[in-house]
Amino acid sequence: xxxxxxxxxxxxxxxxQHVGTVHDLHFRLRPQxxxxxxxxxxxxxxxxxxxxxxxxxxxxxxxxxxxxxQLFRYLARRSVAVPWTEVTAVNRPRIxxxxxxxxxxxxxxxxx
Amino acid sequence: MKAxxxxxxxxxxxxxxxxxxxxxxxxxxxxARFGMTLAWAVLVGTAGMVLFAEMAGRVxxxxxxxxxxxxxxxxxxxxxxxxxxxxxxxxLITLAAEIGGVSLVLQMVTGISYLIWVPLAGLAxxxxxxxxxxxxxxxxxxLLGLGMIVFVVALFRLPTDWHALWHQVISPAVPAGQPAxxxxxxxxxxxxxxxxxxxxxxFSSGGREEGWTSKSITEMRVNALIGFPLGGLxxxxxxxxxxxVLQPLNIQVSHLDQVALxxxxxxxxxxxxxVFVSFFAATFAAxxxxxxxSGYSVAQxxxxxxxxxxxxxxxxxxxxxxxxxxxxxxxxxLTTIDPVTVTIFAVVLGAAxxxxxxxxxxxxxxxxxxxxQRVNRRWVNAAxxxxxxxxxxxxxxxxxxxxITKAGQ
Amino acid sequence: xxxxxxxxFTANDLLxxxxxxxxxxxxxxxxxDLELSDPEPGEPPVLTALLCGPTAFGPRLGGRLGTWWxxxxxxxxxxxxxxxxxxxxxxxxxxxxxxITLLAAREHLDSYRFRRWTEEKIIGRIPGDTT
Numbered sequence: 001x002x003x004x005x006x007x008x009x010x011x012x013x014x015x016x017q018h019v020g021t022v023h024d025l026h027f028r029l030r031p032q033x034x035x036x037x038x039x040x041x042x043x044x045x046x047x048x049x050x051x052x053x054x055x056x057x058x059x060x061x062x063x064x065x066x067x068x069x070q071l072f073r074y075l076a077r078r079s080v081a082v083p084w085t086e087v088t089a090v091n092r093p094r095i096x097x098x099x100x101x102x103x104x105x106x107x108x109x110x111x112x
Numbered sequence: 113m114k115a116x117x118x119x120x121x122x123x124x125x126x127x128x129x130x131x132x133x134x135x136x137x138x139x140x141x142x143x144a145r146f147g148m149t150l151a152w153a154v155l156v157g158t159a160g161m162v163l164f165a166e167m168a169g170r171v172x173x174x175x176x177x178x179x180x181x182x183x184x185x186x187x188x189x190x191x192x193x194x195x196x197x198x199x200x201x202x203x204l205i206t207l208a209a210e211i212g213g214v215s216l217v218l219q220m221v222t223g224i225s226y227l228i229w230v231p232l233a234g235l236a237x238x239x240x241x242x243x244x245x246x247x248x249x250x251x252x253x254x255l256l257g258l259g260m261i262v263f264v265v266a267l268f269r270l271p272t273d274w275h276a277l278w279h280q281v282i283s284p285a286v287p288a289g290q291p292a293x294x295x296x297x298x299x300x301x302x303x304x305x306x307x308x309x310x311x312x313x314x315f316s317s318g319g320r321e322e323g324w325t326s327k328s329i330t331e332m333r334v335n336a337l338i339g340f341p342l343g344g345l346x347x348x349x350x351x352x353x354x355x356x357v358l359q360p361l362n363i364q365v366s367h368l369d370q371v372a373l374x375x376x377x378x379x380x381x382x383x384x385x386x387v388f389v390s391f392f393a394a395t396f397a398a399x400x401x402x403x404x405x406s407g408y409s410v411a412q413x414x415x416x417x418x419x420x421x422x423x424x425x426x427x428x429x430x431x432x433x434x435x436x437x438x439x440x441x442x443x444x445x446l447t448t449i450d451p452v453t454v455t456i457f458a459v460v461l462g463a464a465x466x467x468x469x470x471x472x473x474x475x476x477x478x479x480x481x482x483x484x485q486r487v488n489r490r491w492v493n494a495a496x497x498x499x500x501x502x503x504x505x506x507x508x509x510x511x512x513x514x515x516i517t518k519a520g521q
Numbered sequence: 522x523x524x525x526x527x528x529x530f531t532a533n534d535l536l537x538x539x540x541x542x543x544x545x546x547x548x549x550x551x552x553x554d555l556e557l558s559d560p561e562p563g564e565p566p567v568l569t570a571l572l573c574g575p576t577a578f579g580p581r582l583g584g585r586l587g588t589w590w591x592x593x594x595x596x597x598x599x600x601x602x603x604x605x606x607x608x609x610x611x612x613x614x615x616x617x618x619x620x621i622t623l624l625a626a627r628e629h630l631d632s633y634r635f636r637r638w639t640e641e642k643i644i645g646r647i648p649g650d651t652t
Binding site for chain 2: 051054055056061062063064065066068
């Protein structure tokens with residue numbers, strides 16, 4: 001499976017509501033038996049403008065320039081993270097999940 | 113002592129490097145037609161270039177990566193492709209203009225038609241890229257370009273009306289009898305002649321060729337903050353010198369020899385020798401630099417190895433792109449399209465494309481995770497956003513003005 | 522073992538479009554796409570390889586331009602098959618915000634073919650290429 005098959009898909013929740021477009025994949029490092037670490041696909045980030053996240057405004061590390069941080073934070077407010085465990089079907093360009101949109105957490109934790 | 117010498121050298125090459133065929137042509141044309149009423153455009157362009165270059169240079173020094181490296185990562189696949197395509201196209205037009213410029217200078221000196229010189233100029237430019245060590249190229253041509261100081265000296269020899277010129281500088285207005293759209297069009301062209309995308313790509317990539325690190329930031333700043341403004345001053349001198357000599361005669365500058373006329377008038381042949389050498393150095397260096405910038409942009413975008421510091425076989429595709437650019441630009445110039453016209457198009461389209469190149473740099477310079485303590489300060493951001501806004505406005509009006517005024521008629 | 526500067530990140534943050542540097546410090550291309558293992562029930566996919574080249578870049582571009590880019594890439598390939606050049610995840614040395622360092626030399630990567638072809642067929646034929 002390739003990331004290009006996931007990014008750009010439209011996500012629909014269990015009620016058939018459109019959640020958003022996948023614009024990024026969230027990975028987490030998990031130790032494996034044998035001592036190595038694997039990069040595990042944790043969640044799909046979808047929703048509003050991926051561009052703001054792309055530029056780096058999703059986290060708190062961007063200084064400016066004004067008004068970009070404010071602008072992108074506003075545009076990204078509807079971004080949500082869909083845990084991989086909620087995904088029931090992947091049929092490009094559609095991904096179905098087993099929870100409802102309002103049950104999803106917002107994407108990106110704030111980091112300094 | 114060595115550091116001071118090295119810094120002085122850097123400044124001097126920056127001065128010579130700032131001025132290229134775009135500045136020569138636009139300063140000559142506007143001085144003859146509008147006096148010094150467009151001096152403000154050179155000031156705006158130079159200030160913008162200094163801001164842009166310092167930021168790009170700082171990002172390069174801290175990240176130890178050239179700026180095109182970060183364009184693709186920040187803008188995402190599709191937007192960065194547009195950016196890369198636009199940069200490549202602009203580098204090519206500029207290269208064609210510079211090769212045309214070199215040939216025009218040789219035509220001025222020898223009287224032989226410029227078309228004969230075009231393939232030779234192209235070949236020579238490519239040979240310099242292929243074989244001449246980077247520092248030599250920078251230093252030799254940068255220093256020779258300083259000969260343009262003869263225009264400053266000429267101002268004191270010519271019947272220059274300093275009061276009138278100063279008045280035009282501080283209270284600019286469209287001169288009587290000149291169409292306003294054309295005046296604005298040339299304002300755009302002057303700005304575009306100062307903020308040329310290839311120059312920033314070259315400034316940054318050249319910095320990496322010389323191995324800039326965070327410690328090089330002071331040296332980089334001296335080059336940008338002193339060198340470029342002095343280059344802008346030279347452009348203003350060329351503009352001012354045209355006023356007492358060309359404006360009274362209502363000469364519409366369309367040939368490079370007309371730009372040199374004021375110096376001939378002041379100093380005769382001796383002065384012209386300075387003009388020929390410095391014009392040749394400026395345009396030839398710019399040709400080599402824009403060809404290198406084609407290679408830099410494409411190779412950095414694609415992730416290939418690049419640069420003159422590697423033996424050619426270790427950066428094969430980079431050299432291939434440089435070679436292909438020189439061939440394409442030479443072929444284009446051989447179609448006999450007037451090099452002066454090509455130059456005007458190159459600077460105007462270049463001005464239009466600045467926001468695209470500047471935006472990712474402004475973004476990265478704000479990323480504390482990458483820049484650490486060297487992240488943009490608040491006032492730099494304020495200046496940067498202001499400048500970006502100006503360039504977006506310039507971008508929006510440039511093509512309509514180009515069409516309305518039929519490229520400056 | 523691969524060293525990661527952060528333990529939680531996204532594809533766009535640290536992986537996609539990043540420059541690859543080989544074990545000698547030479548550029549080895551850019552990450553155009555990521556290969557993940559096929560999902561099993563209860564097992565999230567893991568990153569198995571980095572993908573490079575026009576056949577990986579094309580699908581990310583999408584649209585007609587992407588399809589065209591991919592088709593050209595397939596034509597230019599010196600081996601048949603359209604699966605892009607693959608760099609196994611085990612070959613990754615270090616990942617940080619600016620680049621991804623590999624454990625192998627670039628001559629040993631699949632993506633070397635195009636470079637080698639340019640070197641031999643074009644640049645190698647021009648006099649003065651060995652500085």
